[in-house]
Amino acid sequence: MSTTVPPTEAVILEEQGEASVRSSPALKYALTKIGGALISLAMVILLGFFAFKILPGDPVAKAAREHPMSPEQIAQLRAQLGLDKPLWQQFGDYLVNVFTLNFGESYVYKQSVASLIGDYFWNTILLTGTSAVIAITLGLWLGQKAGWRPGSRFDRMTTGTSLVLWSVPTFWLALLLLMVFGGTLHWFPTGGMVSPNPPDDTLGKILDVISHMVLPVITMVAVVYAQYVMVMRASVMEEKSADYLITARAKGLKDDDLRTRHAVPNALLPTVTLVFLHIGGLIAGAVTVETVFSWPGLGKLTYQAIQGPDLPLLQGTFVVFSAIIIFTNLVADFVYRRLDPRVRRG
């Protein structure tokens, strides 16, 4: 399967990227990156098998210890769960299930895990996507302002705030906002995604969802943007001492032009990879934020799976979360290539 998919995707990407030149470095780059992503995905799947099928031990033996069962019942249950087969065959069954997105049935919801994830997937994308866009924009903007004048009052304030917010556990900030703005001030709803009696018109519905999103988004942005500030600040500081900026300054360019037209575009390059690397932190934040604000997303599902414990559901969210992150990192690699001509030339 892995031998047929990459080339087609690579060709599409290459045609979008460089319409005229059908150069082999581009193809090679795409193939390496897609190949790397597929290896990562394979490792996630392998890790999933190890974590969910081998580490927990024999679930039937565990059940038999809690409720006395006859040997026939035990044998029947083992056959039902496929545990009587040798390990390699179990692994084969597992692979087939993963590729057909068949993660089994959730114990808690009594529903197939795949359909549950399908229902909740876009809610999480809406929440984390909005938070990511705001956090990245805010973080990069503050970071380049602070890094341009290190040691200034603006820099000290920005860095200080970032360090404090970086030290805050996400779920606690969520509880705090819930307490102040939801509980005491009643400015925003305390949980869920829509009101019990949502408005009838489309605009009203959208505004209703937005008002439910405000607190969770603020929480996630506050906890994540600090990393972007620090990365961008360091990057701009490094660009500042580059020779080309001294030349540009000597030509008499205005300070603002120097920053926005010369320093920032170059400082953005090393930041792109790191920005996407931190998406994992955002996903982790989704678990606790969705739990505190009962946002109907994959994070909430993960929490429910922990309370069960509901291993099939947990396995499903684990694979999907990991796949989202591997995919965004693949996107990052291609964005990076578009932005940096040096990488494009290979």
Place this chain on the structure above:
Amino acid sequence: MSGSTATLARSPRSMAWARRGRALAAFWREFSHSRAGMVGLVFLGVIILLALLAPVIAPAWMLDVTKLLDSPRFAPPSLEHPLGTDDQGRELWVRMIWGARVSLLVGFAATAVSMIIGTVVGIAAGHFTGWTGGLLMRIIDFFLVLPSLILAIVLSIVLSRGVWTIVIAIGLTSWAGTARVVRAQTLSVESRDYIERSRVLGAGHWHIIVKHLLPAVLPLVLANTTLTVGSAIIAESTLSFLGLGDATLQSWGSILKNSMDVSAATAGYWWYVLVPGVAIVLVVLAFTLVGRAVETIVNPTLRSR
């Protein structure tokens, strides 16, 4: 002191120790000039002292619910109850001091696991070229990208409940950042002439790694350690909050979990939510300040800025 022993006996070993002693003294001189780093260090010292003295300051019976039957529940902070009481009439300050023991212990132990894995994998990935190094690099990148909280959740749910499971779960999922820094440093040291010389003289992998690479990467590992303890404490509180901790033990995370269970945030018991959270923020901030101060000293590229 170490300087005088070196002049008495000039064996290579004692000279090396004298050099290390001088380097340590120089390091301390520089560190003591960093105001933020010193504030963090003093604060951490106080907290660690309080945690160690917990049985003296707050005898264990103060946590025993059966002995607190006529103590008020949900009493707001006052002179009598400095930080207020919880849903079972326990003094919050007593729980906080006992909780510090578990939170700090988990933080340090998980960091130790993480640092050992990170250093070993990082040095190996930088030292061994070709197939082995490439594979290790792939594994580092994989763990760097993977959502560590989700993986820690998975580990703590499939393994048996307990503090050590939490330690292992956090340690196994947080080493990749360190490994990357260590690998980069190893690569830069590997290209120096003295390694080449050592290799020509017949030094094996073990000798080069232990005598040359390890001392060169340890300062960076130290800086990373202080930064990692902070995030390990946050990770512990998050896992406890999600109900994956040991329910019989006090930790700052489990106190917050209890507060969530009685809906303290929406019911108006603000101290129950505020106190443990502020403690976590301050301790993590202190570790971050110390870590950044150490990093500025040991990482030459950050110096003179």
